[in-house]
Amino acid sequence: MCGIFGYFGNSTGMPSQQNSIAALATLGHRGPDANGLYWRQDQGLVLGHTRLSIIDPGERSDQPFEHYSNILVFNGEIYNFRELRQELLVLGAEFRTSSDTEVIAVGYQYWGSSIFGRLLGMYAIALYDGRVNCLHLARDDFGIKPLCMLQRGSEIIFASEIKAIAALRSLSINGGILTDMLSWGFQMENASLYAGVNYLAPGTMLTFYRNDSGSLKMVQHQNRLANDTYDKPGNEPTAMDLREVIEASVRDHMIADVPVAVALSGGLDSSIVAAAAAAHHPGIQAYTFTLSSGKDPEVEHAALLCRHLGLEHRIAHIVSGELDGWLRRVAWHLEEPITNINALLSYGLAALIRAQGFKVVLVGEGADEVFGGYPWYRFALDIKRMGGPSGAFHAYRKRRAQSGCxxxxxxxxxxxxxxxLQAQHQHFVSRLEQYAHSPLDGFLSFDQETQLQYSQLLRVDRMFMAHGVEARVPFLYRTVLEASAALPAARKMRAIGSEGRLEKVALAEAFSGILPERVVNRPKFGEQGTVNIWDTWLSDALTSEFRRCVDGAEFLGARQLLDEFIDWQAVTSQPLAHKEKFAIALLLETVDSLLLSRVNPDISLPIQWEML
Incomplete structure (x- = not known):
């Protein structure tokens, strides 16, 4: 929906109004429709907002939003805001807009900080309470919307993206997270590549109080939805029950005052979202992005689904791309060198959807981590055969490791x-032991905190918001997680050799008869599964880009910044897999663009496509 930025702390150290405007400008791509800044030195407070107008798009809902002595900036969407508004009206509340933003502000007036626990949706919120001179920061249950923070001494700087913080304070490399990035492909905790910059944990509210001397006191409130849900599962849903829950979630995620599209890969997850969306809004358009002009199983299955549902289907094929510019733009927006090659395609798909006039798109991310879609989750199905949780971790590590890096x-x-790695091993073992009755749920919970957070949701947010497109994830909804948690392991995954679908069994059962049989039974990987990008022309192009990054004089500064951690002679002499070369090239591009500020964020779109 937007970009938010702020400072709270000692008034003598706060950024100037001019510097605050410059920091906010780094988030302009997230909110191209409007922007605003609240700057008060006497309060030691800066709140900035760039707006992507989706709900009540008029000026009256622009932010920062002031309500009596409270000031709010908010990124995301609240899907139950109309229900909350009705509750507040009964209590005597008055409203001047029809936005979800005002519902948060008025809800805080009546319910205090407990309003955050009532919200259903995706959000990162900063709310200043002038009555007690405190700042609340809150993030949604799953961490769909990002909130980065740098706390140094008596100040806290926060933003939707790290580049806004980097515009105000010098940053350096976090060596521990760097080793996570190179060994796993993503970080394994709520910290960033940049020392001191952390992410507010999902389902968490932090409250900062500033006393007369200017020092800050922090109070943390945490509500870990996943842990609570798996600890106390409800009644097992039937296939029809599950379908109704997901259809209701998709319906909620279509709330908007602007048109909504669907990103369709032809896999089970996005096909379910498309089918549920089409049932609610038959005229919805579906978009598929491909690197191939020839046979592509994803395009074939997506087209089959659209014919089956009667959906308008738009297919775009990349016809040219300057990979150095493409990778550089991805790195600047991504900020974290997560080794997920799909970031390149997500960037292109978002550009296409925005060019077609859409600000909102539904995506299928999250289903794998909630319903058991990845083959490595199978390590938890027979935990004794794996040698206990410790054996499952080592098998998982072997499957995901980037040993060359x-x-x-x-x-x-x-x-x-x-x-x-030892600490990560212990955390994994503790989580599976916590859910000894269902090690699979323990594995899912672990992955929701790590891989989902940083390899998936961070990628989706950054790549779509790079073009001012809000990606919504219907599978990551409180009611959907509750339904999944109540399913036995056998309805999520089956052992290899079993009959029928092996992963996301309950999802396939719930939408059997709604989707074509070929789509329901399509495997995630293999000949008819997700296209292996390393088998396309992009692989050779990325190898050339790797050589440019590790040998080229233009990246000498970035290599020097990383020299404390990486042996560059070994990089050029050791055999590296395609993914590992991508990891190192993306790392250099990221450090070069964010810490050395050599990227021009206004360069033209580095890719072109044609509609098939």
Whole structure:
């Protein structure tokens, strides 16, 4: 929906109004429709907002939004805001807009900070309460919307993206997270590549109080939805029950005062979203993005589904691309060098959808981590055969490891990586032991906190918001998680050799008869599964880009910044897989663009496509 930015703390150290405007400008792509800044030195407070207008798009709902002595900036969407508004009207509340933003502000007036626990949706919120001189920061249950923070001494700076913080404070490399990035492909905790910059944990509210001396006191309130849900599952849903829950979630996620589209890959997850959306809004358009001009199983299955549902289907094929510009733009927006090659395609798909006039798109992310879609979750199905949770972790690690990248680390960085791996191992084991009655649920819970957060949701948010497109994730909804948690393991995954679909069994059952049989039974990987991007022309192009990054003089500064951790001679001499080369190239592009500020954010779109 938007970009938010702010400062709270000692008034003598707060950024100037001019510097605050400059920091806010780095988030302009997230909110191209309007922007606003609240700057008060006597309060030691800055709140900034760039708006993507979706609900009540008129000026009256622009932010920062002031309600009596409270000031609010908010990124996201609240899907139950109309129900909350009705409750508040009964209490005597008055409204001047029809936005979800005002519902949060008025709800805080009546219910205090408990309003955050009533919200259903995706959000990152900063709310200043002038009565007690405190700042609340809150994030949604799943961490769909980002909120980065840098706390130094008596100040807190926060933003939707790290680049706004980097515009005000110098940053350096977090060596521990760097080793996560190179060994796993994503970070394994709520910290960033940049030392001191952390992410507010999902389902968390932080409250900062500033006393007369200017120092800050922080109070944390945490509501870990996943843990609570798996601890106390409800009644097992039937296939029809599950379908109704998901259809209701999709219906809620279509609330908007602007048109909504669907991103369709032809896989089970996005097909379910498309089918549920079409039932609610038959005229919805579906978009598929492909690297291939020839046979592509994703395009074939997406087209089959659209014919089956009578959906208008738009297919775009990339006809040219300057990979150096493409990768650079992705790196600047992504900020974290997560080794998920789909970031390139997500960036292109978002550009296409925006060019077609849409600000909102429904996507299928989250289903794998909630319903058991990845093959490595199978390690938890027979935990005894794996040698217990510890054996499952080592098998998972082997499946996901980027061993080539680990080999190019300097000795001190290797020690750091091993120390972190031991802590990650213990956290994984503790989580599966916590759910000894269902190790699969423990694995899902672990992955929702790590891989889902940083390999998936961060990618989706950054790549779509790069073009001012809000991506909504219907599978990541409180009611959907509750339904999934009540399913036995056998309705999520089956052992290899079993009859029928092996992953996301309950999802397939719920929408059997609604979707074509070929789509319902389509495997995630394999000949008819997700296209392996490394088997396309992009692979050779990325190899050339890798050589440019590790050998080229233009990246000398970035290599020097990373020299403490990476042996560049080993990088050029060690055999590396395609994914590992991508990881190192993206790391160099990221450090170069964010810490050395050599990227021009106004460069033209580096890719072109044709509609098939």
């Amino acid at each position: 680990v080999r190019v680390l300097r000795p001190a960085a290797v020690v750091l990586a091993e120390t972190r």
